[in-house]
Amino acid sequence: MQTQQKAESDLLRIYGRMITIGLVLVIMAVIGAKYFFTLPQIAARGLEVDHARFLNVLVMARSQWLSLGKPPQLQLNWEAFDNSAKETEPSVVDVNGLGWPQPKQLNGQGCQDLWQQLMGAEVDNAGLVADYLVKDNSCHYRSHNGDSLGYQLNSGRVIFLTAP
Structure with a gap:
């Protein structure tokens, strides 16, 4: 039973890390898009x-x-x-x-x-x-x-x- 709980705990930790990485990537994508869309305006x-x-x-x-x-x-x-x-x-x-x-x-x-x-x-x-x-x-x-x-x-x- 303890190995089952440890496996579930490890699985939840992995899911948490994946969600965190996903959120960080989404935030970086939004910031990057705003940056690259404003470059032509700055150059103009x-x-x-x-x-x-x-x-x-x-x-x-x-x-x-x-x-x-x-x-x-x-x-x-x-x-x-x-x-x-x-x-x-x-x-x-x-x-x-x-x-x-x-x-x-x-x-x-x-x-x-x-x-x-x-x-x-x-x-x-x-x-x-x-x-x-x-x-x-x-x-x-x-x-x-x-x-x-x-x-x-x-x-x-x-x-x-x-x-x-």
């Missing part, structure tokens, strides 16, 4: 974050331009905090008469280069496509999800538009 906000950074960099560049006596060019030096990164030479960006950074060429490649100079990152790495719009005299950066950022070269105005 990339240009929104870059918008704020772009505005800050433009204001810093213009402030530097004013403090240096309004030179026609600014020397920008974005240092990486990574010790393994080799020393980069400072980039020189042209500035218009109002102090707003300008691309060297008025085309898509010039806008790509301007983004790289100001943001310290390639347009491709940010998942953006750069175009130059002649009618507005502006650089237009578009993300894969349809959000866009426009930088008007004459006035320094930055317009952020979200996809519908």
Whole structure:
């Protein structure tokens, strides 16, 4: 009789462990699903974050331009905090008469280069496509999800538009 009770006790312990493991797996599955379903939403906000950074960099560049006596060019030096990164030479960006950074060429490649100079990152790495719009005299950066950022070269105005 004692062996019967021991066997039943062992069986109940095993069932209890199986139920516990099952509950833990269900909880992990729910948390994992929520995490993976929110990743695209977080990734889609990339240009929104870059918008704020772009505005800050433009204001810093213009402030530097004013403090240096309004030179026609600014020397920008974005240092990486990574010790393994080799020393980069400072980039020189042209500035218009109002102090707003300008691309060297008025085309898509010039806008790509301007983004790289100001943001310290390639347009491709940010998942953006750069175009130059002649009618507005502006650089237009578009993300894969349809959000866009426009930088008007004459006035320094930055317009952020979200996809519908």
